[in-house]
Amino acid sequence: MSGTVDTEAEWPDSLRQVLVLTEQQEDYEWLSELFGCTQENIQLSRCHRLEACEDLLQRNVFDLVIWHAPFAFTDPASHELFLNLLLSAGGDSPILVLGDAPEEEAVAFWKSLGASDYLCRTRLTGWNLVRACRSVWLARPAEDRVRSGPVRNPQSVTGVDRARFFDILERAMRRCDEAKQRLALFHVNVDDFRAFNEALGYQAGDQILALLAERVKTILQEKGQLIRIGGDDLAVVVEAIDSGFDTNEFVIKLADALNAPFEVAGRALLVTVSIGIAIYPEAGATVDGLTGCANRAMFEAKRDTGTSHRYFSSHFAQAGGRQLQLEAELRDALRKGELELHFQPRVLINGRGVAGVECLLRWNHPVRGRVAPDEFIPAAERSGLIVPIGYWVIEQACMRLREAAVLGYSELVFAVNLSFRQFHDRRMTDTMFRIIYNANIDTRLLELELTESAMMHDPDYAQRCLRELHSLGLSFALDDFGTGFSSLSHLQNLPISLVKIDKSFVQRVESDEDAQHIVSAIISLSHSLRKKVVAEGVETAGQLAFLSALKCDQIQGYYYARPMPWADLLDYLEGPHRIIAARRGGH
Numbered sequence: 001m002s003g004t005v006d007t008e009a010e011w012p013d014s015l016r017q018v019l020v021l022t023e024q025q026e027d028y029e030w031l032s033e034l035f036g037c038t039q040e041n042i043q044l045s046r047c048h049r050l051e052a053c054e055d056l057l058q059r060n061v062f063d064l065v066i067w068h069a070p071f072a073f074t075d076p077a078s079h080e081l082f083l084n085l086l087l088s089a090g091g092d093s094p095i096l097v098l099g100d101a102p103e104e105e106a107v108a109f110w111k112s113l114g115a116s117d118y119l120c121r122t123r124l125t126g127w128n129l130v131r132a133c134r135s136v137w138l139a140r141p142a143e144d145r146v147r148s149g150p151v152r153n154p155q156s157v158t159g160v161d162r163a164r165f166f167d168i169l170e171r172a173m174r175r176c177d178e179a180k181q182r183l184a185l186f187h188v189n190v191d192d193f194r195a196f197n198e199a200l201g202y203q204a205g206d207q208i209l210a211l212l213a214e215r216v217k218t219i220l221q222e223k224g225q226l227i228r229i230g231g232d233d234l235a236v237v238v239e240a241i242d243s244g245f246d247t248n249e250f251v252i253k254l255a256d257a258l259n260a261p262f263e264v265a266g267r268a269l270l271v272t273v274s275i276g277i278a279i280y281p282e283a284g285a286t287v288d289g290l291t292g293c294a295n296r297a298m299f300e301a302k303r304d305t306g307t308s309h310r311y312f313s314s315h316f317a318q319a320g321g322r323q324l325q326l327e328a329e330l331r332d333a334l335r336k337g338e339l340e341l342h343f344q345p346r347v348l349i350n351g352r353g354v355a356g357v358e359c360l361l362r363w364n365h366p367v368r369g370r371v372a373p374d375e376f377i378p379a380a381e382r383s384g385l386i387v388p389i390g391y392w393v394i395e396q397a398c399m400r401l402r403e404a405a406v407l408g409y410s411e412l413v414f415a416v417n418l419s420f421r422q423f424h425d426r427r428m429t430d431t432m433f434r435i436i437y438n439a440n441i442d443t444r445l446l447e448l449e450l451t452e453s454a455m456m457h458d459p460d461y462a463q464r465c466l467r468e469l470h471s472l473g474l475s476f477a478l479d480d481f482g483t484g485f486s487s488l489s490h491l492q493n494l495p496i497s498l499v500k501i502d503k504s505f506v507q508r509v510e511s512d513e514d515a516q517h518i519v520s521a522i523i524s525l526s527h528s529l530r531k532k533v534v535a536e537g538v539e540t541a542g543q544l545a546f547l548s549a550l551k552c553d554q555i556q557g558y559y560y561a562r563p564m565p566w567a568d569l570l571d572y573l574e575g576p577h578r579i580i581a582a583r584r585g586g587h
Contacts, residue, residue: 018042018062018063018064018066019056019064019093022048022066022067023070035126063093064133065085065093065096068121069097096115096116096118096133098120098124099120103119105331108385165235166291168227168237169185169290172225173281176280182281183237183279184277185237185291186238186247186276186277187233187275187291187294187298188212188236188275189274189276190212190271191271193205193209193232196208199461200265205232208269209228209234211262212262213234215254215257215258216254218257219250219254223245224236225237225238235294247277251275254307255307255308258273268459269459274299275307275310276296276310276312278290294312326375334388334389339361339363339364339389340361341361341362341393341397342359342563343564344357345561345573346358346415346554347556349551349554349555355412355554356413357412358416358449359400359415387425390417390422394432398414400414405442409573410442414446415447418448433472436474442473443472443473443474444475447474448475449478452478452481476494476496477499478491478500480500481501491525491529498534499532499533500535501519505519506535506537507537507543509543516546523547523550523551524550534552534555534556535554536556539559540559
């Protein structure tokens with residue numbers, strides 16, 4: 001099971017209601033036996049199919065739903081079944097998934113879809129089953145721990161309970177039929193909502209959703225109905241969209257409204273949402289069909305970073321299958337050694353030597369050949385695979401750093417990108433400590449690059465992680481500077497020693513006066529705060545001359561070198577751009 005929990009923590013004496021959703025009577029009896037061995041005060045109920053227990057889920061809040069996934073987690077059918085279960089449970093009952101894949105392979109995937117946890121059936125014992133239940137239970141707020149059984153007061157923060165949503169939508173569809181009009185259903189999901197809950201508590205999570213609802217209401221201006229349909233989901237129903245309601249304008253205004261941070265629990269939080277849009281009757285002619293299409297479009301929107309939206313398309317099902325196949329192949333790639341690092345030099349201004357290298361992930365697929373990073377990195381982010389892959393990258397970088405020191409490159413800095421997903425891993429610092437300890441490296445030479453958006457979901461936790469890692473001697477670079485939110489506060493409050501200017505600015509300095517001013521300001525500001533500056537994406541002599549005149553510290557880009565394998569990097573370091581500075585200890 002992922003995560004840890006104090007097994008001696010207080011476990012309520014009241015009877016816990018657990019629903020087991022499985023087609024196999026043997027599975028139910030097996031789980032009953034496991035629970036029976038633990039002497040826990042748990043009452044099990046069984047439902048053999050989701051279709052047969054939707055009403056049960058809507059009328060009751062269970063302390064836990066245990067779902068035995070009938071297919072492999074890489075199978076699109078499992079994906080679809082789980083989403084239907086999640087919609088039926090409405091976020092009120094936490095879901096524990098059982099499957100055949102090892103936890104280390106599947107837990108990130110299921111959690112990314114909304115499961116509370118995942119356990120491998122072949123490793124299951126009464127002890128780790130109860131441990132998982134307790135972990136899920138103790139993660140919930142106290143007021144939620146005593147409300148199992150019939151739903152007595154289902155009113156949500158948006159003023160309408162989920163159970164009425166289907167009735168509202170059905171009536172709206174009927175009115176549109178009579179008026180020969182179309183209807184738009186928006187499924188709005190808060191990205192990484194679970195991370196907010198884990199970091200700040202469930203009350204803060206509800207406050208985030210309430211603040212989001214207020215912003216949505218302001219944009220709607222009473223032109224539609226807003227309903228909370230789950231723990232982190234809102235639905236917007238807009239009738240007669242052919243009579244003056246612009247769906248594109250609505251989502252654009254919502255994205256603009258989310259640019260301002262949310263003030264929650266004394267913190268400024270940047271919240272993004274994924275919006276799925278289904279148009280009636282084109283997308284679906286029934287309530288179930290339309291809600292399913294909006295849900296699928298919402299998950300398609302999650303392919304993009306930041307607030308994004310997608311209209312339902314019949315191509316999504318096929319695309320979703322391809323996406324799951326890519327994620328499955330990526331899991332195999334990590335195990336089979338298909339991933340490797342390439343290295344792009346960071347050259348001192350005017351070519352006076354190489355100060356460091358950025359470690360970049362590459363995938364050499366046995367059938368498809370080279371897979372583009374902009375194809376597989378987003379898949380790794382969405383599935384959660386980026387966390388174990390990210391640690392693998394750091395391990396490989398440490399190995400090469402140690403090898404470089406043996407070869408005489410004792411001051412060559414190795415820079416590694418940190419994903420925002422790694423800040424959701426509450427064991428990040430412990431894992432990093434272990435990797436660095438085992439690598440036995442000069443920690444001054446390991447630099448972690450992070451973007452501004454990576455720290456926005458839980459700034460306090462991110463700052464604590466960075467300071468703990470900084471205490472080991474690691475340095476940090478702020479990547480893509482100027483493209484995110486609150487850049488100045490990060491420069492001031494975090495242990496940042498280097499700033500990287502985003503290539504979108506650098507590559508326009510020869511023709512765009514605004515880009516020139518932005519680059520000049522970033523370099524001047526960074527130097528005034530005693531930060532070094534790296535310009536990314538330098539490709540021409542004109543760009544280099546402009547940056548040189550501003551005394552930019554380092555250059556990275558095709559002008560000097562493309563990313564290259566380790567053996568080619570060693571040849572490069574002994575060539576025209578040999579490491580003069582690195583060998584002599586300068587920067």
